[in-house]
Amino acid sequence: MTAMLVLDILLVLSLLSLATAALATNDARRSVILFMAFGLVLALAWGRLLAPDVALAEAAIGAGLSGALLLTAVRDQAHRALRSSRKPVHERGRANLRVTLEWTVTLLCIALAGLLAWALAQAFDRAPKDTLAQAVSANLAISGVSNPVTAVLLNFRAYDTLLELAVLLTAALGIFALGPARPGHRAAGPVFDGLARWLVPALILTAGYLLWVGAHAPGGAFQAGATLAAAAVVLRLAGRRSVGLPTGHTLHVAMVAGVSMFLAVGLGLLVLGRPFLGYPPAWAGGLILLIETAAMLAIAATLVLAFFGGRPTPAPGVAEKTS
Amino acid sequence: MAETLIWLIAMPMAGAVATLLLPRQSTPIACVTAVAASLVAGTLLYAVSEQGSLSYEIGGWSAGLGIALRADGLSALLLMMTALVMLASSVYAGTYFTKAAARARFWPLWLLLWTSLNALLLSGDLFNLYVTLELLGLSAVALASFGGKFAAVQAALRYLLLGLLGSMMFLAGVSLIYAGYGTLDLATLTLAVEPEPVAWTALALMSAGLLLKTALFPLHFWLPPAHASASAPVSAVLSALVVKVAFYLLVRLWMDVFADLVTPAAAGLLGVMGAAAILWGSWQALRTERLKLLAAWSTVAQLGYLFLFFPVLLALPPGPARDTAFGGLVILALTHGLAKAGLFLAIGIIQQRSGHDRINELNGTAQRLPATTFAIALAGVALIGLPPSGAFLGKWQLLAGSFASGQWLWILVTIAGSLLAAAYIFRVLGHAFGNQSYPRHSVTIAREEWPALILTTLAVAGLGLAGAPVWNLLESGA
Amino acid sequence: MLTAHWLYGISGCLLLALGLRTALLHDMLLQRLIGINVMGAGVFLVLITVAYRGPGIAPDPVLHALVLTGIVVAVSATALALALARRLTAEQDDG
Incomplete structure (x- = not known):
């Protein structure tokens, strides 16, 4: 049980740190490679949570093909698209506005994560009804x-x-x-x-x-x-x-x-x-x-x-x- | 009769496949599909008015394990509007794209968009709704970028990213619902849902995603560039239908599935955002130099009116008063759909004939394109909300409801918005009716000009003079 | 509620918020797109966590199927976005 707990903590920490690293860097290629690594760890997490079908799809599509697509986009410099739209920051007022915006969005996102986690905890506490999974197994024999x-x-x-x-x-x-x-x-x-x-x-x-x-x-x-x-x-x-x-x-x-x-x-x-x-x-x-x-x-x-x-x-x- | 529900989805989808496999015959195939799908939509409308709500269990699996399609008065009316707008725009698109190769690439995407609109209006399952939202978003983006002009591709890319963000918020809400209630079926959920944190949070997440997709102020910024830079038939359906079905889903969730959760404060928030949308959208429409941008900003404003109904409906006691006001909401949405589609088609004709859509240089349009100018005038009647248009009935109900519940602010906003709409419409007509000295040649090509004229006539005369059946249908299909 | 539910559920919520923040604030397309994909991964993680019933107990197959559908939809959207972006940069370089 403790071994499993250690694995869980390791998986979760690497997921979060890989995602943070992939999103924090300004180097497009680095970002894509970190995202692909994130996808592979995610596939491990699916395996750990007894979802082997999803693990296979994630490894092949989520990490593999998405990664290949993103990497070719980086090679073609496609990631530069939409970038030119933002004007360079000159005035102090504009820079302050930008900082305020960043903090507002960050706080809102933290609030969202908290709200979602809280609601999810409530949902788990209701002892989830398993009716649909039962209906699936009841009808599995005639599903082909x-x-x-x-x-x-x-x-x-x-x-x-x-x-x-x-x-x-x-x-x-x-x-x-x-x-x-x-x-x-x-x-x-x-x-x-x-x-x-x-x-x-x-x-x-x-x-x-x-x-x-x-x-x-x-x-x-x-x-x-x-x-x-x-x-x-x-x-x-x-x-x-x-x-x-x-x-x-x-x-x-x-x-x-x-x-x-x-x-x-x-x-x-x-x-x-x-x-x-x-x-x-x-x-x-x-x-x-x-x-x-x-x-x-x-x-x-x-x-x-x-x-x-x-x-x-x-x-x-x-x-x-x-x- | 219940089979009509699946045919409404299968038919445009099969048409998309056929146009792709037989590119040379794609235009006739698309036209046959459009006529057939419209006839099915008409059949469904008739069936719902006769028998009330219909449902269809796909694969024969009971809803919950499987996915059910459902149609009531509201969805049947919107399906009919979708059919009319798509049919008219299809006829126009056949002449708009002059190259056969472009048409062959256009029709499959067009019919897939139609599939997604019908699928969304019929779906009775939350996760299935997520998939239809994605199908809708991707086909709309592909069509918005169709032709590959720089501005169109740029706007389409922004549109796609925001649409995806909206879909993800929606899906987050859906997963919370499944975690809390163990079902995705809307009918089952309506009975199970209770005012508690799980349901509130899920509704908030789904609504946030949908508000982004309906472009309610201040989440409207992506709409004007995307709708104004697309080709004319595409702009017509983006403004008339694509934002409207996301709004339909909001109404379905707030007034039906989660009706017990909605508080006056939440509805009031939507009302305030709607009021801001009316004022800001109309003001921008008045200031813009280009006709297509004017039409797009007017969509932002017109969506605002629909949201004003939320606080008004909630303040009215359940029963006849609320049902009458709800009919007003539906008829306003239908009128806007038909009128705005007609307006975009008419603008497309002007743009193709004169090579631009600058409002200040429209002089002589009324001489050269009398039918199209008349269509714009009719659309204007509907956008301002003058009698006898359907919008007049809709706004009348909005004012009556606000009056009855003492919400004076909405009355002021509605009047101000209508005055601004009159200003931007008369600005266009003033230029269009301006005389031009060189010889007039008023050639009218029926296939090009009729669709816009028919849609706007329906919005003004059809819905305005024969609006009563809408209320009856909403009653019988409830 | 299992420990795994806590750990993975909260991680899912955090990934969603992290992806959303990047999708809203970053000024490079690629990072915004990856942000949206991370958001999706967060939602999928929540779904798979909800499906999990504990070691040795069969998880809920409905949610697994939903996530499979979601993964394919996400890759379709990513592919379309990248094609649009490629078209934009090609024109920027020409003009």
Whole structure:
């Protein structure tokens, strides 16, 4: 028990100090790296709090891909955006105003943290009713999967996940609308190329495994999609321009695969006289795997696109077909 | 009938997918989707007026374990307004974006925005509302930056960051609710919630996030640049719908789910912020040089009126008096939505024809674009609150309620705001009706000018002369 | 209430406040964005702490699912924000 307590205190202290350090520094690159470390410690905390599904997603998406995105933004100097808007502080009155503002916001934030913690303590003291978790385990047998988190994500609250895929699609389309991607990286040296040669198949295999295992153990479409995206990012870093990522129309198909499959299943069931996304228990497992596979493709395609930061440009020499 | 609820969400979403997969046919697909989704919204409105509230359990799971969609009179009316504004703006957007490639990129985002608006108005689950808020925020930002002009991208980025901040505050409130009550379903929560710290803190956090999203003074600063720098059809829906659905959610939480918690002091605070929004927004609208900024600042002011209703409603005894005033709030929101969308579309036409939207250089607009100028005049009638517009009925209820509860300050603010609105509208019309000597060529392109004219006519004549059904619907769908 | 609830719950609240302060006050986009992400991490930590029932007891899977959804939404928003920022700096450098 005391060992656990020491671990808890260590985890909490490193979370808080990493977050403070990441937010306090003015060096953008340093800030991002500290934030990635924060994400990894957070993944440990999820593991400690018995949330392995979340730990996997945090490590892959929260720390991994967010970090990669932020690092490329630093490389492209994108963090300078919005900075020029603030006029330099000259007059003493303005500087005083700034200090007052900083103190006010800081005090308000401290008050907010205190209020939230106090309310949370009250909520814990009411001995939380566990009705929803009980309802999940009562209906787990007919949900088509045995991992309760997957059951919630793809059956009981599948509609949330459908909208979440729509959010992902929206972000990708918004990035698309801003213009073409930046030019690719230079070709990597033989060492990295050799590394990529075995790392990429391993990542793809891992993605497939995570997708399959999600039905009964920690894992699922999102972790698998992120791993697949990681494979593409490695290839990209190795200098492959298109990384097997389709351009033009096929890319659109990959991006909307998740939303389309979800809608097709949901509306198909509606036409057959069942509720929207109301899987018949006998088919539930198969339908969930079908949706998850499509979702994994969509997530991987979108995350890679986000990493590229725009519409992929075809390799030189390959003329873009009319789109 | 309950299936209409899910169709209202699935239909625009399927349209978004189809426009993305068939880019060459995207414009006809989008138009068919817009018409079909509007018909479904009309069906729902009819169904709610006949049968009262409707609900639909997604996946067949009971609300709580699963997610329920619900529609009452308030949400059905707002869904119908959303459909009308989106339909008219879709027709206009088809002519606004002249390049086929731009249209093909525009429609999926546009239909995803529509999906999120409908999903938000129908959702009966707190966490699901968080996801719809994010979908709404991201699609609105993507559309606001559409076209990639520097000012638009800059405003969109600020808009995104503040929107995310708002969503996070909202989510913090949601997690507190789950910790305290073990449910996310709004109907279950309405019965379980009690006036205690957990509920107060959660409501405060969620409200703070939503106030940022509805741009209530002093949290309004992001709105004018974002709404004024977007393309015309996008500005129309940002001002008419996107801020309005966040306001709807506030009304839902304050008047419905957490109604037992709301104190006169809290409602009074919202009223004071609303009053400041009216005065400051109208004043800025009067001072600005550009027509689009004027329309955006006018949105800040018009949202203020909606917030004045909070202290007035709370002071009235529950029952017929409060219901009548509540009808006034709804009709004011509906009128503003239709009129402001029409105004932005009309401004878009002027901007495209003359290449600018500087108010001082509008001379001759009435000669060249008579239909569009008339649409602006109609929108002005609604923004000032003159009869026979719906806004007149709404403001009348606001004044009557303030009078009945002895809240004189709101009466003074409403009168001052209306005078300022009259000033900024007549300033525009004065320039627009100014004669210009060179030969007039009043070409009217129906697809371009009709949407604005229809929306503003509905705001003035439709809601003003036929406002009674709104009250009936709110009664039957309660 | 378990010790873990205290420790992690309060840390979640602190992270939320810390992120909020940076998101409001910092004048660099990247730090503001990281601030918002830290805020999100704080809320997620509160949710996962609420889900925790003690060692050896199955935690609440609903909250785990909500956090998974939240993580994907957060990364989508971050990606869009960075793309917008990249567009801005590209134009600033051109002009």
